[in-house]
Amino acid sequence: MNKNKQISSHWMRFKVSTLAASITSLILAGLPVQIQASDIDIYQAGGTGTTKIYLMLDVSGSMGNMSLATDYAYQYAYDRWRDYYYDSANICVQEDLPNDLMTSGHIYAKKWSDVYCKVDLSNNKVKNDTAYKNKIKDTCTATSDSNKFNCYTRITNLRKGLIDVIADPTIGKDIQFGLGTYSGNAITNKTNFIAMDPETSNKGTLIGYVQGITAGGGTPIAKAYNTAGKKFTSQSSSSNTSEACTGNGLYFLTDGEPQGDTNYSIDYDGITKVTTNTLGSSQTAYWGKIGNYAQSLLKSNYKIKTATVGFGGGYYLTATQKTQANITIGDKKYFDCTLVDTADSDHRNYCQWGAKTIPNRTNVGGFGEGGFYTAQSSADLVESLKSFITETTVPIEGSTIGSSTIPVDALNTNQLQPFAYFPMFKPLIETQDQLWAGNLKKYNVIGGTLYDVNKNLVYKNATDFNSDLKDYWFNSSAVHPDQVISYGGNLSQLLGAKMPKIDGSNNLVFQRNVFINNDSSVGDLKSAETILKDGTLTNREYLYGLLGYSKLTSADLTALASKTTYADQLTYLKTKDASKGYQLGSIIHSSPILLTQKGAIVADTGSLGSVDREDYVLFGTTQGVLHVVKSGTQNSQVIDGSAVATGSGTEEFTFVPKEMLTKQKNGFFESMAMDKSKDKNSGGGFFYGVDGPWTAHTVYEPNFYDATVDGKTVERDGLQVKADGKNSHQYVYGGLRMGGRSYYALNLSDMTKPKLMFHIDPDSTTSGALSHMGQSWSKPTLAYIKWNGQRKLAMIVGGGYDEKYEDPTFTNSTTGGVKGNGVYIFDAENGNLLWWGSKSASNANGTQDGGSSTAINGMVSSIPSRIKAVDRDSDGLVDHLYVGDLGGKVFRIDLNPNHKADDETKKFVTNAFTFASVQESGKNPPRFYEAPTFTIHTNSAGKKYAVISLASGDRSSPLKSDSTAQDMILGFYDSGVTAITSTVTTTVDLSNMNEIYKANPTTDKTGGWYYRLPITTSNSKSYQVRGLSEGVALDSDLYYSIFDPSKTNNGSNSTSTSCSGGIVGVSTAVKLCLPFGKCGTDTAITTVGDLGGGIIGLNVGPGSTGGSRKLIFNKIPETCKGVACTPNIIEYTTTNKLLPTRWYDMTPYVGAK
Template sequence: MNRSNCSASVFLTSVFMTVMTLSPVYADDTETLVGRTLPIAGPNVTIIIDSSGSMLSNVLVDGDTYMPDTTYTGPFNDASRLYYTFTAGDAIDFPDDTATAGNGWVRSAVFACNAAQIALNSTGYFTTRYAQFGDNSDGTGSWKALVAAGSSGPTSDTSPVFGEDRTTECSSDLGIHGLDDTSPATYPVNDSVPDDPATLGDEEANLYTSVDTAAERIDWDITGATYTFFSNNFLNWIHERAASGDPVVFTRLEIVQKVARNLINDLSADSIRHGSPLRVGVMRFSTNGSGGMVVHEVADVAVNAGTLIERIDAITADNNTPLAETLYEANRYYKGESVFFGSESKPIASVDGSRTGDSYNSPITSACQKNYIVLLTDGQPVGDTEADTAINDLVGTCTGSCLDELSVYLHTSDVASGIDDVQTIDTYVIGFFTDSDLLRDTATGEILYDADGTLLPAPREGYFLAEDPDQLADAFATIFGGVTADVSSFTAPTVSVNSLNRLTNRDTLYFTMFEQSRRGEPHWNGNLKAYRIGTAGTDDLAILDAAGNRALDDSGNFKPSARSIWTLVADGPDGGDVSKGGMASRLSASRKIYSNVTTSANLADLSNRVRPENTDLTKTLLGIDGATDDERTALINFAKGLNPDGSPRKVLGDPLHSEPYVATFSGADDDLMLFFGTNDGYLHAVDPTPATATEDLEQFAFIPKELLRQLPRIKENPPSTDPIGNKAYGMDGPITGWIQNDDGDGVIESGETLHIYAGMRRGGGAQSSYHALNLANRSEPKHEFEISRSRTGYAKLGQTWSPLSHGKIRVGGTARDVLFFGGGYDTNQDSNYTPDAMGNAVYIADALTGNKIWSASNSGEALNLPDMKFSIPSEIRIIDINQDGFIDRMYVGDMGGQVWRFDIDNFASDPADAITGGLLAKLGGTDAADARRFYSPPSVARFLEDGESFLTVALGSGYRAHPLDEDVNDRFYILRDDNVLGPELDDSGDPEYGDTNPALLIEDADLAVISDTMAVSGAFAGWKLILPGSGEKSLSAAITIDGRVFFSTYTPETPALSCEPVAAIGLGKLYGIDILTGLPTLYDDPDATTPVFSVDLDPAGIPPTPRLVFTEPTCTDCDTTVFNEVAILPGGDPIDPRISTSPIKTYWYQTDADGGN
């Protein structure tokens, strides 16, 4: 029996809370998670490429492939020479041969820069400030900029020292190295000294000093200039690579063109693959010093990839950097205004495709188009003032360059006044070998995620610094990843879904949470979080966070300030953030992941562990036959929850429909184990009461071997324009438990064994299955059995939606522990209301082996019922009518709107005659409005009225696969079943039901209609409530208590369409109705005196099954106190149903934690 705790405690049962968005039609209740929008045209992106003269600067690519110990062949063979080039900023000129090097060389003997010499021997080149001691015109000498070989510069000497023979020093040696390695004088002297070789004497004494003062040593900030020196071998390597057709020196423009070619090809392929249009155009600077022009109009990249690449490759570099002028021209292009700079630009005018005559053709064609400019430049504005007056007219007043003011204007102003809504332009900026506050201030593009969907660690949103080809490619990939993510994001922001779990005699609530993927990827993030239920200093029960504060706001959503119990204080509040805090934050690198890989039942055996060392975990089993060994290892480490560097991923899949199951061990208050499933394919076993704040919560995770083949797809996580069709499904089904040898207290003690049963729901594809685990030893869980369609006796098993409910029956006089479950779901019901090929069955299986004991269907089973044509995803409601410990009654509804009753004679001598059954009610019809389906089990209660005993069967209809459907007129039903102790018997003494005796069949038209203004009249014969909202439906089970029935409904909403995904969450309601009278019993306010039929629920969305919460008194008050501490937990904070619990002496039994029997 259930024992009351002498301290105040709470009895909880499971709750599933949802917050949804309106969507197109998908074959799943996840259709509510997809935002609905107006038609969206492909985004417009104009790339402005800097074509100024500085783009001819050379860049060394793959410099790390130079091997200094290898001798390369080429023209630089004079070991007595070191070549150099003048270096402006970071633009290095790499000579191809001695001719291009010209007279930029010095003799090795006079090169005194030790820092450079070290670098030349390794990397092959070194850039710093250099100076030579050279002749002055007054007959003296001093440190100055380098002069060419063969040149003496200004001097009065008749025998001058030429540049190649002058001592050459560098700033990097200051205070470190002098003329040679042993010299104590390491500072070049500041004074001019005689330069006559006859009087120079000791060169070290004249050119260097050991005194480190400004007066004595030179100031490198004003002495010499910046040069790059090269080793001969390095220059020969460059020459050799160029001669072989594999150059390593490119101009900046060549790099941009190469990266752009790859970018355009990739964008074209992605656009074709995903069916998402993307429109790209190109602009460049004019060579006549005024603005820029359109060299390719904005057009579909999939169709125009070839011409886009041709136009980019044709760009040449010359002249100034008119950044603001060219951005102003882009502004006129997007607005469809007259051509300004683009009519007289050189080498061409803006192309014909971008304009009609002298007016631009705006690329903006739709109110829902996104518009972007990507500005790539390697410098600051030069020769860039001709548009300032026009820009000032737009923005007001410019400060300095008008570039940043103009980009802000484009970001905040309507650039297409003839189109509905406000059309703006986001500007992304790539600083290519340059960085400045102006460029940062010009960036207005809001990049939240990169191409992989992770947060962008950029210095500023929309701005990127690129200093090599890879960084440039990454910048483009991130920008266009964000652009394409915007167009393929179907989900409304900040929408998360959560469910509250079942727990006995505890004050803790467990929320399974998830959020839909941003770009239609198969993996959805999930989490498990813990909160408490209490009073928070008031008399009202509420959901509380780790600090004891109310966790939910007035709308029923998590407050941003709420911190769940397992989330560390240092990690801050996690609120409704699915990915933050909770169990995911406590995942470690030493997780135990098991699978039923081999025939060994012990999952802890090496052969069943998911780890690279397990040779039984083959590439074929993982679905990667052609993979390398390294790829296999990487996939297995991913499955273990590891990042490539070995750190924990701290990521969980989504528990979309999985409701957790909690078991209590050894009678200890804190020895619990919680189980829940995710669509990444795992059944997680969790210790929800860890000893320390940092201890692992997960004890182990089990992934069925048939789901291992799904891991490569989850690891790759490819995006899709079909956000639901691409979704992965795994262990998303029901989880139940059975305590073998239970003494009745619900606690697993010595000699008792916990068995866990988990289904997949839509997971597993055609082989959706159930898996059973034995937890006799929690450190070594065992895989007991699997039930799937391929197993003998289960040919009609559909998707495993129906929970495995444990009970006892007698089979041939022998007591057996068995599992009751429906045949499951047939995806035919996703789009049709016709008989199903799968799932139209009821099963009873052995609880220890999974072997089928009995089944019913329309043919080929122990009990054949011709009308059992529709699948049965619902839980079977099982009842022990005579309280002898054996189940003798079953009720269940099906996808055809039918309700079935089965009777079990536990004393039958012939097992074949032990179970009979048939229709109790037929409540659906052939018209679309009557296409009613029952996904949830009925709540059954026993009543005594006027000396007669009868049962009420309460259940509601609704299209779970399409919650947004508004065609079906759904109902909530109370059916009266007068045959309490056994079935109706015909004249021969044989059982008969509604399908064999029409007089016993309850049909929709037979039931009286009740409403908030119409109660039951006359003798009670059952009733129906026509759900009043458009599309209102019942999507979860009801509970019966105190002569009342409580159930929730969902009503979809259709908001006005807009350009952004709309969170059309819909309305949840809780109903409370007196079963016998049909009168309302709820109150919409604590002080209300008039009852109502229903109350609106927070948070909005599909509500869960309502659950009861009982606050128990202290033992000293048990016999005297009147209590009103029964509450209903509908998903948000509890609701008071005003149920009196004054203690009376009675005898009772409990077979259903949901409140029904």
């Protein structure tokens, strides 16, 4: 400082197998993309990127000896002749240091060179001055005498604080410091950025520069700031991390009022000048320049944050002032600059320059956004610098890009909704976190990719997405520290509108509807509040974590459990405002499905649309919760940011399976699920919760009503699900995947009163059919069957998954070796077992008796797949089932369409056999995790046959490098299924199949075709490219997503260029042609495009017209122009017409009644 005056404290005064689909009143809703993301092996550890901090330090004269009087004097005065400040009360008298001062093994102040003063608080002049005594205690160093303190100059405290930070072992090689000083007109760069690697001499070098800092001169902030900023903009990154992953921060420190340098011209060094906000006034032009430069640095590709630090006595705050000015929201801290006295604009401008914008405030920050800090001691400086390092560091934590879900319109199955439901979650690998937090958002689908409501692209590229996107469920009132995961979506609705509150009668009111199956009985589910009032369910107090108190601690839960009444618990919670919050688990495999309770189809500009809809979205999360959320009442897309429907994204209710209170209750809280390394039986391991894919079965009844359109009354012929469920219903079914072995069915005809229809619980039995079930991976297939002469709605599932398959070399060839080696058919109304087939089953006849079974030779491996159901005559009854297993086999099961209760000779199952087996000698058998695709074709002789296509791949170990793998895309010909009476065919193997896309291929084999997925080599390892998703057949084209584990996000075997957690492996869409696999004269398989990093399933979305559809990609759509241009991504057009065939693929969302 060169202002020769007292520096006063101015602070605080103050997405089908076939294109054709029937329009019917019964819909099985949902899109068969079941692999949002897969096993967590594909996610690399996150951590952080390189952090670069440039320290620009004020070393003006006021940092030196004179700071003793200005900071610590009881009564200080100015000696004009000697230009000297002193304490006229002789309380702080300057002395030379009698000894060197050391910290962290380094000298920071030298005897006879640096000065200090000793303050005795027992002195009569000050012993009764509480304010002065508190200030000395806050800012000076205590001695052995409780009344005596040693007070040091600002430059001494600066050296000590910096040395302590640099020497700190937690400051490692990922942190780089640069150092500059300014005083008078001298701007000195002590060193460019050097990494704080403890295995180098860099720390010592930087400490040496700090030790040499002395004070003297003025405070030219604009010039100093510009010099510091150019240290970032003029240098390339010195790490292998991309600039997007590098945290850049400029730490600017001064001890008083900056010196105005109005005439200084800022050099922007190639970055774009930003002038959105204005700092200062017309009378302080240099502040305007500084404000513009701060915004420009922040908005540049370097994303440089600026922190400003007020150092020394002029920025001292009392305890009361600190409480008022320092604001904490979530885990973020802010400083309220409006509480700075406006009488000194320099002080307020300096604060605003660095301050972070306070949520829902427009009068603080907007410039540097690194924070404003006050520091009077070396300890304060250490705290401010470490806080800024944390603020600047970029977490590589992965807001994952997976497959969004684009539901089939339940009211018109010929169309897909123009909306996508987009899951996000944050992989936390090298931590003890058992739960990954997530969210679900709703976006527009336009031209093959996603946009937000303001028509901003969701995807930045194939590996990352844009920030500050406003989805349909955005709630601006939400406050959450993670602005990527929580910005918008269902979570923002919980945080913004569902927090617990105190009503006018001082009652604590919960605003979230949480239901649980408290006992084994079916019927109405019990609300969490009812269970808490009842006071008998074990661990019931953990439900508070789902009712808006997600920040409670284990101590809080102990206290709650000790309360004798529900009222006492509520009284306790009233004191826990800081513990309020919500978190959602991740949506990994539980693909969202659309539930439509009502609506009407209308003709609009030549196509069919819908109006007056009541839509909900259902999805499960790893937190152990099933969510039902209002989708919103949009009748069309909103692409201008307006007319986002009120209530969109609002949660209708959540269902918590009671078993989650035993298995993973700690996941209801934000800081308690931290025992991943523990044994599962002891509450450890990763929490999967309700991670299974669910499906819906909807039956509508007519709904005739009048509506007003353009001022006229029109009659609507609508469809609806009535709450009484007599002539219509909304049923949902699903499992837990790795979260358990259960299946649940809920009646959601009345969304306000969800009912449990049944719970299939294999854990409750050690013998019989259910005991052979594995983890409930198989997505339920809902279809009608002929049972005892009656039409019956059935739930058909695979036996499930056995964790023995976590070993990539594991195979099973014996009965009883694994769980899940079966196919099960349950009564979809009550959960009673109707039939099951397995090598483990004892009955070879499969008669009509309740609980009948069929022994199927060869069915010895687990079946986690969805079951493909086929209706051969379009009578609405399933005739055939197809499924693959984890042992390289495919099975066909033929059901008896004439099954009667009084005819013992007519079995329920007419044929159940191994249709194909494709294991090769010396290799691990291929694994089929997904359902086959079924299509019907006609040969040259006019005879029909089916093609059953699948892709193999080990999902359990997606990154395993294994030269013994044999993954393929296969198409099996089945002429037995098209016979008048279906016949058992000879088991197909690779010897009677044509291998396509190879040199000199054979074409005379009659069993089908196969394409060997390549084995790639990277870093001396061999990686099997594999198929981990269901295929999609559109017209005569067959698409698969194939996963290459040798690549990373950017499509190479190098370091990912995305700052998103290092997802290993890339998914690519490929196209084959039906029925022969090979497309025309092509010599290689067609690559359609990259789907993105990780295991990404194919997603079919709407095309450019209402009835068209195309594949959706996680990237900006490419434009194809000109007559000779052939777009790589084909658009398919659907039309409503009568089909001259009786074959019908029972897709998960189409049925008949």
